Amino acid sequence: MRIAALAASGWVLLLAGCGLAANPQPPTLWLPRPVRGLRAERVGDEVRLRWRMPRHTTDNVELRGPQRAHICWMEPQGQTLVFSDRLCRTAGNETFFPDKPAEFAAPLPAELKQGTPGAVAFFVELESPAGKTAGPSNAAWAATGSAPPGVAGLELQTVRDGVVLRWNRTPSEPEMTMRIQRTLIPPPKAPKPNAKNGAPPAQEQTLEVDLSRSDPGGAVDRDASLDRVYLYTAQRVRRVTLDGRTLEIAGLSSEPVIIDAKNIFSPAVPTGLVAVADEQAHAIDLSWRPDTAPNLAGYMVYRRDVTAGTGWERISGSAPVVPPSFEDHKVKAGDPYAYAVSAVDQDGNESARSAQVVEELPQS
Numbered sequence: 001m002r003i004a005a006l007a008a009s010g011w012v013l014l015l016a017g018c019g020l021a022a023n024p025q026p027p028t029l030w031l032p033r034p035v036r037g038l039r040a041e042r043v044g045d046e047v048r049l050r051w052r053m054p055r056h057t058t059d060n061v062e063l064r065g066p067q068r069a070h071i072c073w074m075e076p077q078g079q080t081l082v083f084s085d086r087l088c089r090t091a092g093n094e095t096f097f098p099d100k101p102a103e104f105a106a107p108l109p110a111e112l113k114q115g116t117p118g119a120v121a122f123f124v125e126l127e128s129p130a131g132k133t134a135g136p137s138n139a140a141w142a143a144t145g146s147a148p149p150g151v152a153g154l155e156l157q158t159v160r161d162g163v164v165l166r167w168n169r170t171p172s173e174p175e176m177t178m179r180i181q182r183t184l185i186p187p188p189k190a191p192k193p194n195a196k197n198g199a200p201p202a203q204e205q206t207l208e209v210d211l212s213r214s215d216p217g218g219a220v221d222r223d224a225s226l227d228r229v230y231l232y233t234a235q236r237v238r239r240v241t242l243d244g245r246t247l248e249i250a251g252l253s254s255e256p257v258i259i260d261a262k263n264i265f266s267p268a269v270p271t272g273l274v275a276v277a278d279e280q281a282h283a284i285d286l287s288w289r290p291d292t293a294p295n296l297a298g299y300m301v302y303r304r305d306v307t308a309g310t311g312w313e314r315i316s317g318s319a320p321v322v323p324p325s326f327e328d329h330k331v332k333a334g335d336p337y338a339y340a341v342s343a344v345d346q347d348g349n350e351s352a353r354s355a356q357v358v359e360e361l362p363q364s
Contacts, residue, residue: 046107069102072088156232158259
């Protein structure tokens with residue numbers, strides 16, 4: 001009896017040791033999750049779509065390999081828009097990799113590239129290998145109608161106040177602007193931006209010029225610093241309001257233009273130069289109004305012997321004088337001397353000399 005009981009116990013333990021299998025799971029359908037965050041941008045005769053591909057299927061399995069995407073567009077029926085596979089007109093089909101940024105340029109049909117502006121909604125549907133879909137993306141709206149003219153003849157010039165831009169003029173249009181994109185190009189040896197070295201990304205700034213009344217054919221970017229290299233592009237953009245939505249229609253962008261905005265401009269000429277004889281120190285003291293230029297390096301001091309009729313000579317040495325003052329100890333009592341001062345910036349640009357002053361050290 002005991003042996004039988006032990007045998008029975010061992011059988012129970014054996015069953016317990018095997019454990020119970022989890023509930024069987026149905027095989028995945030490899031149905032990608034719907035796209036979220038679809039964005040549309042109308043440029044010229046096409047609509048540029050951007051989104052990020054999902055990483056998982058609807059049953060939380062990681063997607064593998066490229067995924068099929070069907071891109072289509074619809075016009076609203078009255079004031080409402082209800083997605084319909086039957087009514088959504090195909091713009092294209094493409095494959096995209098999971099968990100990656102995706103882009104697609106959808107050409108507009110001929111009837112949508114001209115005439116009165118309207119609004120259409122674009123959708124992206126991701127398909128399983130069996131051609132099934134979990135539903136469309138969000139609606140991304142784009143404006144139809146004719147696009148503004150592209151920008152031609154973009155030219156750049158460095159001036160003291162920044163960078164001058166010039167382009168070929170076109171007739172003005174209501175609600176149209178010139179959108180200027182400026183990107184700073186770092187020096188060749190600058191570290192490339194990444195998470196490890198913490199280098200900052202390229203500095204970008206967007207400027208706008210109103211073209212609704214007239215096209216000036218140019219503008220001055222006063223925020224551009226000298227001694228920098230910039231890349232510029234320009235693009236005409238028209239804003240339209242349709243059914244409460246403000247949309248943009250952009251023309252083709254200009255060709256990118258690079259400018260090395262070197263500082264070749266001399267500082268302002270110093271003013272207020274005063275010369276005073278200092279008998280006790282046996283010197284002539286000079287002082288003038290300070291220059292407030294941010295890139296000022298200092299000043300150069302020049303002297304001319306009036307009695308001898310000599311030309312101007314620099315008496316302040318090879319390096320600029322930083323404070324707006326100077327003492328000339330190499331003077332002969334009783335001889336008049338003419339003085340002038342110039343300003344020098346950090347790029348070595350030197351201004352013209354100031355108005356001269358004449359002073360002499362009295363004889364004892």
